[in-house]
Amino acid sequence: RAKSAGRNQIAFFEGDMQIEVEQRLTLERDLAKALEQHELQMVMQAQVNNLGEAVGAELLMRWHSKERGMVSPALFIPLAEESGLIVKMGDWVLLEACAILKRLRREGHQFPLSINVSPKQFRQKDFVDKVIAALETQGVGGENLIFEVTEGLFIDNLQETISRMSKLAGLGIRFSIDDFGTGYSSLNYLKRLPLYELKIDKSFVQDVPGDANGTAIVGSILSMAKQFGLKVVAEGVETEEQASYLITNNCDSMQGFLYSRPTAPDIWMANHAQEKKQLQA
Numbered sequence: 239r240a241k242s243a244g245r246n247q248i249a250f251f252e253g254d255m256q257i258e259v260e261q262r263l264t265l266e267r268d269l270a271k272a273l274e275q276h277e278l279q280m281v282m283q284a285q286v287n288n289l290g291e292a293v294g295a296e297l298l299m300r301w302h303s304k305e306r307g308m309v310s311p312a313l314f315i316p317l318a319e320e321s322g323l324i325v326k327m328g329d330w331v332l333l334e335a336c337a338i339l340k341r342l343r344r345e346g347h348q349f350p351l352s353i354n355v356s357p358k359q360f361r362q363k364d365f366v367d368k369v370i371a372a373l374e375t376q377g378v379g380g381e382n383l384i385f386e387v388t389e390g391l392f393i394d395n396l397q398e399t400i401s402r403m404s405k406l407a408g409l410g411i412r413f414s415i416d417d418f419g420t421g422y423s424s425l426n427y428l429k430r431l432p433l434y435e436l437k438i439d440k441s442f443v444q445d446v447p448g449d450a451n452g453t454a455i456v457g458s459i460l461s462m463a464k465q466f467g468l469k470v471v472a473e474g475v476e477t478e479e480q481a482s483y484l485i486t487n488n489c490d491s492m493q494g495f496l497y498s499r500p501t502a503p504d505i506w507m508a509n510h511a512q513e514k515k516q517l518q519a
């Protein structure tokens with residue numbers, strides 16, 4: 239009896255996997271369609287300094303599916319990475335970022351935009367050419383863009399990665415390590431890479447200041463960054479207590495729901511038009 243129960247369990251498990259594989263395939267197909275049918279959109283989340291002024295902003299992708307409703311990036315980005323669709327999506331993000339930059343400048347906002355660049359996208363042979371072409375379409379300079387990359391990018395082909403980063407840095411593009419502390423964590427590469435900034439992962443920020451370990455990690459990242467001459471952005475800042483700890487410890491900028499939700503760029507600009515006029519007056 240035990241044997242047949244075991245067999246049933248296996249059959250059940252396989253059936254489950256079958257469903258999962260099919261669901262992934264339809265999601266993949268829908269995502270490819272979404273890109274073509276303009277269901278993808280970039281939203282913007284401000285990064286603020288200790289005075290609450292926007293000194294940067296990250297662009298984040300959103301998928302409003304006609305059939306599925308809002309699909310979380312936590313679901314579709316990993317899928318796009320695996321299927322390779324992230325490359326086409328990333329090309330589109332580059333063009334969008336340059337177009338949004340153009341609008342921000344026209345409205346008088348001077349801060350740079352950060353975009354997430356996936357390892358697969360970064361490793362494409364023509365990546366640098368695509369970046370140059372995207373900048374040229376809008377006539378914006380590379381110094382207006384910050385590329386957020388994760389530690390995974392530094393696992394293989396470090397030499398090649400460094401030389402490509404240097405080429406991009408030559409265009410003025412700056413590099414930020416996203417989710418810092420959660421991935422491959424050899425601190426050795428920090429001094430070899432042309433880096434501008436570290437982003438402290440929200441899983442650490444959320445532990446501040448109540449949890450001693452989390453607070454120690456955030457404190458260590460901040461002091462290490464200082465010694466390496468790197469800027470620090472804290473992500474996922476949700477409370478005044480977190481903000482005041484970060485400000486006291488000289489974190490350069492903060493990003494999180496406490497300051498602003500990711501917002502469509504046009505709406506963000508409309509909401510900040512008044513402020514800008516007051517500044518000019």
Ligand code: C2E
Nearest residue numbers: 298299311312315331354355356474475476493494495496
């Ligand atoms: P990430 O780059 O680390 O982005 C930060 C995530 O934290 C975003 O999730 C953002 O909405 C969320 N967040 C911001 N403030 C808070 C806060 O105060 N509390 C909490 N709990 N969360 C906060 P989102 O938009 O769901 O994106 C998830 C991940 O998907 C991103 O993590 C990034 O790795 C990836 N992603 C998003 N857009 C793109 C894109 O255009 N290209 C690539 N390659 N990846 C992207």
Ligand code: MG
Nearest residue numbers: 296354386416
């Ligand atoms: Mg990011």
Ligand code: MG
Nearest residue numbers: 416417437473
């Ligand atoms: Mg992050």
Ligand code: MG
Nearest residue numbers: 417439440473
């Ligand atoms: Mg994160």
